[in-house]
Amino acid sequence: MTDKDFAPASTTNLDRYGSPELPWSRPRDVLVEDTPGVDLTFFLATVRPDGRPHSAGVGAVWLDGALYFTSGPGTRKSRNLAANPACSVSVRLRGIDLVLEGTAHRVTDVSTLERAAAVYRSGGWPASAADGGLTASYSAPSAGPAPWHLYRLTLDTAVGVATAEPYGATRWDFRR
Template identity: 35%
Template sequence: MQVHPVVEAIPPVGRGTGIDAQSELEPLPWDGAERRLNADAFCWLATVRPDGAPHVAPLFAVWSGSRAYVSSKDTARKSRNLTGDSRCVLTTDVDAAHVIVEGRGVRVSDQDTLRRASEAFEAVYGWPTTVAGDLLDAPFGAPTSGGPPYAVFEIEPETAFAFPLEGTFLPTRWRFL
């Protein structure tokens, strides 16, 4: 299912912004954000620790349909955080834009969703994973990952943002209703 969120420009007009009020720049179209979310680039996931403190970690993330997917060792801090409090923020920096997705991440275990995530990880990163029960297995993982197998979390977006590094588009907000 494709989702087309409500888009709005974030007014950048003001002293020091480098964009004047008469600029002909437009907000970034949602497909531009999706393309960046599916780039072979590192992402960062911010989660909430049990004491309410933030936790941020780099990881692979992919976008498929209307959701983001991340994988994590089920004993990792980010996995434990998402299990306790689903609020999270996923960020990446691709093609002169910072893209940020705020939402909720829940662990998935159904075979169809795991296969979709596995196929997306292969397509984006060339990372060959296979569904093994309610986890993804792989012949290798990041040195700091704890090694396979991995739990998969599906992030349902609530709000997303894109901020240009250069004057190529207006700062943009998307709301998922």
Template identity: 35%
Template sequence: MTETTPVAELLFGEADATPFSTDEATVKPWDEARACLESAPKAWLSTVWPDGRAHAVPVLLVWAGDAPWITTRPTSRKARNLAVNPHCVITVAGETLDLVVEGNATRARDEDELRRVAAAFGTKYEWELAVRDGSVHEDGLPGSPEYGFYRVTPTRAFGYGADGRTATRWRFG
């Protein structure tokens, strides 16, 4: 899958009567948002319970290939929510940009992809994970617990500048 550059635009216009800047020069490039995602020590993942209630929890996040990835145990609430409804939101707070990324999460099953993402988690978090039989395990813990890797494909994202006055929207596809 090849990465495409999303359309970047001001989130608000002059007609919106907001305190946010309407200066086109304040639109942030997606590369800046991606760097914020890549460097974030953690992110918040929001999913939806089957009955429609919201669920939010901190998660580890890496950028591998052309997308952000999160991991969780397959029996966790967030994994069960994603199995029913893949729509999710990732939020991160960076030094110069706060992000809200809306997207769809898909669990990886391909062993080559699992190895690539496990290597990214290993590099970023010094977390040793083993891939075997289409699953990811942490052999250093009793019972060698299983983890699932979820690729989040962004559909729309919002970035808010540290100044509290700038906002960018990115539209994908």
């Protein structure tokens, strides 16, 4: 399946000023073009076991129609995802602010790890697949030691608010 084959099941126009709904292709194409080469900051929101929220920056890339991100196995975000995989990821893209909601699942198959590592390397992070995760000579100071877990976000919904013309706001529902 290619990115262009992956389409939302439904869309809802959230714009209150008369702008038409935005096509999913708008944020998807920016994710394809700009990850990992453009300096984007992705924020992962998870839920602690006691119900309190947690948010942290993650290194993320768009690959094969999905968002992938890394996290050290001992970090709060990885521990939260182990207990509850529901999460959201927010990012400001060229011309559109985007929130992706769904469930994150750890990826351990070597083929996907190697493809993700290649995408990360193309953006300047010298990642490689090893020990059921990704490894490199460095990562975020708070990531802990390698290997780092790779997660795939399975989308339920996404919300985009355009910050450049054509303006608008749309929710895309991917649940089938």
